[in-house]
Amino acid sequence: MRSFFIMVVLFMAGAQVYGQETILPDTTSSCRADSVLIIAESGYDGYIWSTGDTLGFIWAFSSGEYWVDTHIGDSLFYDDTTYLNIVDVSIVQSDTSFNCGDTIMLSIDPTFYECFWMPGDTVTDSIHVYPRIDTTYYAFFTDPMEPSNYCTDSIRIEITPIIILDTIIQTSMGCPEEDKAQLEMTVSGGFAPPYEYEWSKGTPLYSDPSKVTKVTDGPINYVVIDTIGCTLKGEYNVKAYTIPEVELIADPADTIYLQRPYIEFSYENPLYDSLGADTFQITTFTWDFGDGGTSHYSPVNHTYQDAGTFIVAVAYDTYYGCKGTDSLTIIVKPVKFKIPNVFTPDGNGINDLFIISYDSGGDGGNGEDPAYKFGESDDPININDFYNSNTLIILNRWGQKVFEANNYQNDWDGDGLTDGVYFYILDCKGEHEDKTYKGAVHIITAGGNQ
Template identity: 35%
Template structure:
């Protein structure tokens, strides 16, 4: 090798060495320095409960992060402050395997405010009337961060003068909300469901349960099932037909038209609260259906003459129409104010007579054959007469 070539080779090796030293000078700190595990935050502590917290670590190459709070592996974590806690961070360099553990970073939270409620006055359940807007609720905040500011979320605003913790003029059975702010500016929210005076338990009875236009007299009465705890001091009835209301204990009302009626009973308890109860009443037209055959053979099928209401222009035949609320067949007195049934033989001899017939004639003592009847009915709207024949078959006489 010539002297010049040897000199060039030495120059190249020297240059390469300088480059390597320059590279190692930058690489060496990363091979030997400890990772940085400092935790920082831009927020001032302590915080209000529920505030979003952001903690930050230094971004470093080749490093992994492990937060003690929730095992996240990012350089920035965010969470809601619920209580005072200490957070630590472990940082590990994946090349040098060096690692560090931070000192505990305290995320402190202001003391919690507790809100208690006292309903100082009940109200009636009818919120549409004046006596249904009288509830009063007082909020009491306790804790270590008073004094407190009370902000009721009530519309319209109904706060007692000089006492913002007291909400007045509230309705029953509604949720009302309040925000309480302490001296640190922290807000605590809570709510209360307002209570009411108890309503009486009322049972309404109508006799009959279904009336007919030819005998449209209905008697109403009510029973207070809660008399031991809630008194009924007064009441009145509205009969559903635009007649004046009445305050009788046991009113008898006359309905003059066929219709469905909704009867309203309003009662007042000892607290001055009024409560409304409903009772539906039907008034039906009437046209009697009288059988033309009975078979009094003792089999309990068609043994007696049973007169029921038949079809009308407004109704089709329905075998249940004649059944009262207690399950029995209605007597003729349910249909008309007064009735008289007379049964004759072919010679015109009177064999049977009954006022307000009760569906119980079975032709006792009579032989099989054809007989005749006259049924006179006195009604509220008009008087009616039914005539026809009836055949007795299977009497055994």
């Protein structure tokens, strides 16, 4: 005899009983069972049942009235009652499985009760069924002498397919999201041929529906049906050509400066470089530099005309015509320098050189800041990263040249000059404009930093 479970949620207004695998969840009846589980509503601090149990549930073994007292704390008390009616009838057979094409006779015990079967939609004490797919059959019992005495039972029948998938082959492939793939299937077994074929996407061939065309990549579901309705169901993952991921390269960097605004763009194709397969070969490549300029070459040099942020986009085609895209961000900044007004070439390793740095927060002026001294927050730069060329001249107070360097490299240590005030002229040549920075610098050695 099978066990049958009922969950009863108890409220002040009355009890509700839910039968397992029924379609009438509010019934207070259960068909024949070894035991029935009655569960009270949760959220209480204690329970006392008519059976003497003190948990939130009880197992009931016979029809009858069951009550429970509950409480919350020491001041709130509730009670409720439910009536459980276990009807002494059930389906004789238990849940089972068999091959598609087989049949089974379902019957009830005792046959005194009126029984309505679904599916089947017939009233009889036994029914001959031949399911072709997994099916749950319900039996609705009613006592002909007492219509209020009723219950519902069920039986689950699982079907083992007898159609065999021999092969499923992808015969052609497309790019991702293109409907260019084709599949063909061969099956055997079952009560066939001929078979019927159903595909979840694509277009089956009219002359041979075991073949399907115009399929996109990703999962496709199929159903094969034989002449008596037995089925074979499955899923196949349709493949597409892989679009290689390129690595975009900006040389010298992705941040450049307006007076030297040159970048060489190129790309690498790691998959093709390592495997050499046609699938990963790139045949055409188009750059969009974000400023209206384009190119079909790689590597390619480009010159920016304005400062700003530019999204450099690339579009490429593979050997099989699949399209890929990628992008990177290029920042073109205006040139802003900080030039110190003092340095201390005393050999202590601190502020020993006349170092020009980039002013990341300046206003783009000429760098003549009488309050500025070179400090730890300033990084020395290569001036030729900012301009095409430069010349630095240092004059003493009488206008005599004491130092000159073409393409100055931030390496002047004062050349042993005496302490005092000197004057610099930094002449820079840029792509779009030339600029001259002028100012005074104080060399201090004997007294250290000031």
